[in-house]
Amino acid sequence: MSFLSMREVHKSFAGNEVLKGVSLEMERGQVVCVIGPSGSGKSTFLRCINRLETIDAGLIAIEGDPIGAEVRGGRLHAAPDKKIRAQREQIGMVFQSFNLFPHMTVLENIIEAPIGVRGEKKADAVAHALQLLARVGLAEKRDAYPKQLSGGQQQRVAIARALAMRPKLLLFDEPTSALDPEMVGEVLGVMRDLAAEHTTMIVVTHEMGFAREVADRLIFMDGGHIVEDGDPREIMANPQHPRTRAFLESVL
Numbered sequence: 001m002s003f004l005s006m007r008e009v010h011k012s013f014a015g016n017e018v019l020k021g022v023s024l025e026m027e028r029g030q031v032v033c034v035i036g037p038s039g040s041g042k043s044t045f046l047r048c049i050n051r052l053e054t055i056d057a058g059l060i061a062i063e064g065d066p067i068g069a070e071v072r073g074g075r076l077h078a079a080p081d082k083k084i085r086a087q088r089e090q091i092g093m094v095f096q097s098f099n100l101f102p103h104m105t106v107l108e109n110i111i112e113a114p115i116g117v118r119g120e121k122k123a124d125a126v127a128h129a130l131q132l133l134a135r136v137g138l139a140e141k142r143d144a145y146p147k148q149l150s151g152g153q154q155q156r157v158a159i160a161r162a163l164a165m166r167p168k169l170l171l172f173d174e175p176t177s178a179l180d181p182e183m184v185g186e187v188l189g190v191m192r193d194l195a196a197e198h199t200t201m202i203v204v205t206h207e208m209g210f211a212r213e214v215a216d217r218l219i220f221m222d223g224g225h226i227v228e229d230g231d232p233r234e235i236m237a238n239p240q241h242p243r244t245r246a247f248l249e250s251v252l
């Protein structure tokens, strides 16, 4: 059984079909990068996995457990909210726009969900948060507020905040696209460390160097389809589909 299984996933917004039958099997510990033109469905693909969006047809399962659904009497039914919340807690997401709580310090941002959602004791949540802050190189910023930090530092806090929930899967949606160029490297560096520790992650990115060096697997999406899926170096050197070739020529 795969860690993540997607079968023929369809998603439309008001009649506009954005995912047109997406299928994917992914193993634990894999790092998958997703590239593709704007509007090709990359964010929707991620948002369906952590159920920020519901799907119209198909199936998404983590370790065999269908997302947002459960099997009763041999058939799939919508899962109760409690189950959906529990599943979502296992999936961390890092957005382009950081989304830290502005009125909370760095430490408060990180311990909020572990205490409020997971029910961790404050002392445990703080100890874990400090470990994570050290891991992203920001131990000395624990009492700073987000607006006192650079974009790169805020994004590293957002990664620590996602990790604080001890997710099984981390999703990144263009985590460096909103950053000034000089800050991209520090965020990619943290993501590189996570990959080296075999964190299971799916990264939508335009950073082709990162995709080539860090990803176990590269997916090219276009028009709501996975057009190409394979070894990053192989795809970049020798794209099989004309649309992949055209996209790579535009970004490389």
Ligand code: ADP
Binding pocket: 013, 014, 018, 036, 037, 038, 039, 040, 041, 042, 043, 044, 045
């Ligand atoms: P990408 O991340 O590859 O740029 P998206 O998944 O964000 O693509 O969007 C794919 C298409 O779906 C776009 O045409 C976008 O306008 C549309 N779309 C995405 N989210 C919504 C939404 N909540 N409501 C309506 N249309 C949406």
Ligand code: MG
Binding pocket: 042, 043, 044, 173
């Ligand atoms: Mg997007």
